[in-house]
Amino acid sequence: MAKAIHVYTRPVDDACYPEGLARSVHFACSSEVSGDIPWNKNYGILFVHGEISKDNTIIPMGIKDPCIFRIDDKRMGIAARRVLEDGSPDETTAGKLMLWETEDLISFTEKGFVTCESIGAMAASGSEDAGDSTFSSYLEVPDELADAATLYWSSIKYTETVIPERVTIGSLEELESVKAKIRYSDGSVRTKSVKWNADAIDFSVPGEYRIEGVIDQQRFDFPLAKGYGDPVIFPWDDKWYYISTNDNLNDIGIYVREAEDVHGLFADGVIEHLILPFDPKRGFEQTFWAPEFHVIGGELYILFAVSGHKWGPQCHLMKLKKGRPIIEEDSWEDPVRIVRKNGEPLAIDEITLDMTYVKNNAGSYMIWSYRENIATPLDSGSMLYIASVDEDAPWKLTSEPVLLTRPLYGWENVSGTINNEGPNHFISDGMVYVTYSGGSANRYTYALGLLTASVDDDLLNPDNWHKSITPVLTFYSVDGEFGPGHNAFYTNEDGELMISYHGETDIGSSLRCDGIRRVHFRSDGSPYFQMSKEEDIRTEKVYITICIR
Missing domain, CATH: 2.60.40 (Immunoglobulin-like)
Known part of the structure; x- marks a missing residue:
């Protein structure tokens, strides 16, 4: 027996599925018994990378006319023409196709651009009706292969x-x-x-x-808190703490909540304690963004970004004084700006934000988002950098910054958002998992990407990282949650890994709201971020x- 695997693009809908998403490779499985089953909830799976111009700006790209074919007994190929974001031809790759290879229709390897002649015989393309989708090509594969891939790209319950x-x-x-x-x-x-x-x-x-x-399974409603972005949940000295970007106060000041348990952090009347106020004398006036708690070298720090009178967020950290309570302003030492290994500021005219701390067996690191010429024709888009640090002086880098990722995929750069930001990590089964966000930070297109490396790797070597082509959490993942992103992780009282994130309650909203749910792990140990509370126990x-x- 065999089932047909279809590859296709979707029509562009500026209101709910724009060019950066629609012009990607979508998959569906069909059979006489089951009919057509779109994979990944009909959200794109394979995205082509854009290009970097001579001005260091990003030229977004999409694909057109995807096809699928058998390469040999083990391998299958998916190929497509690369086009500009608006669908017009990409003259730089004329006569060539982007090629991906796969053995299981789960993991894909990008092979680059090849000529049509090199690809060889293409599968006969077909056109079948599947709702709002048009199938461009299909390939019959054994039931066992099709069923395993369909299971992987379906919701886990x-x-x-x-x-x-x-x-x-x-x-x-x-x-x-x-x-x-x-x-x-x-x-x-x-x-x-x-x-x-x-x-x-x-x-x-x-x-x-x-x-x-x-x-007992901890369950949280969405939204937990309205008007807050970048939520972080943190246990310390037998209590729980919540810190975030406070959109309700125009992102002015850093506030902390304290409670006996996580649900208490979102109870009616919970107190928000101001620990870093508006202070022109110290140069803290705006963009109090994305504060995160981190224990570094046995000391508790908050990493965050802030601007002075002139707009331009820059990464800072501040340290908790020994034995002092988190919720009191004078418990914290004066914030320190992050500097390079030569002592100069991390950036001057550029912006830096969303710094997070990562430690593996090879060393200690900071990862952050960096952007040049924001909101100008020469906007570089935000990108993630990494550098090593000394635990005893984490405000000073000990290496030169190394580029990890730029928003070259369509889901990262939707309608000009050109965004890689909000990194956070956890370690499981010998792997370092770094999530990050692409798309618009307060719109439905916000989504989570995933970078993966070994716990023993030198994280300053870009070759040690694997970047997922497909986002791992989107507005298609959980009903009623739009634009999920800028997340953090914590382990609850039962030892379960939890993810906190912000999103919106409807597709047209820009009000950031917070949510929490459990991170599931597949049988191979890889994380799955899309399990709703209704799908869990x-x-x-x-x-x-x-x-x-």
Whole structure:
């Protein structure tokens, strides 16, 4: 048996699916039984890179007329003509096609531009009706391959909870070690603790008992807070803290919330403590942007950007005084501007922002967003740089900055947004995962990209990083959440990795609102950021029979 894999572009819709998104390679699987199933919720999967002009500006590009074909017994090729953002021909690649190769229709390798003659025989292109999409080409593949890829590009959902029917134990501690297995639609499984109700059980008396337990999954509504961007959740000294960009106050001042748990950070009447006020004497007047808590060398810092009287955000940090409470203004040392290894400012006429700290086995680093000539014809767009730092003096770089990524894909540069910003990271299974944001920071096109490296790699070597072609979180990911981005990560009380982010509540809104949800991990260990609370496990009761020996 075989199923057909279709590749196509979508019509441009300036209101909800503009050129940077529509002119990408979309995929769908079709069969007589299932009909047409668009992958990735009909959001683009393969994007072609733009070009950098001699003026250091970005020329955005898209694709046209994609096709899919068999290269050999293992490999398939996807090829397309590169066009300018508006769909007009790209004369610089005339007679050539962009080629991607894949063995599984999950991972794709960009091979660059090749001549049509070099590609060889193309698959016969077809045209079938699939709603608002036009299929440009298709290839029949074995069911097993098609089903695995369709599963990968579909939403992952909770399917069942597995608990032993009966266990033999001798103590409360042994009972508490009995965990639930939570299964998901992609075949992934995770374990979760159960809060067993064993208050009435005397573990010194042998016997058989039927008891109840509760599996508790933290769930958060969206939006949690309106008028806040770049949210960060942080545990410190048995309390929880929330810090963000405060759009409600025109991004003036840095405020912190404190609570006993994360839900308390968003409770009615929660106090916002001002820890860095408007202060012209110190040059802190505007763009109090993207504050983040980081423990560096055992000390607590806040990394943030701020401008003086003249607009132009620059990266700063400030350090918590020993033993002082986070929520008091005088607990913090005076902010220090980030400098290069020669002691000069990180930037002068350019802007720097969204700095974050990363540590792996090879060293300590700062990653930040940098932009030249913003809002001029020579606007470079924002891009991410990395440099090493000494933990004892993290305000001073110890290497030259190294470019990590520029917004060359259509989803990063939607309608002139030319944006790579908001990096944040976590480490899992020997890998460093750095998320970042592209598109418009307060519109529905905002989306998360992903950079990946080994925990042992020298992160200053660009060759050690892999950049995902496809964004990992978009306005297609979770119903009712538009423009999700500029995120941070934290680990909750149950040891689960959580992602905080901002987005909007409808496609036309520019009011940034905060959300939180769990990061899921596929069976291969890779992260999945798109699981809504409705698709995850709910708090539920379970039952078990225990035999006390």
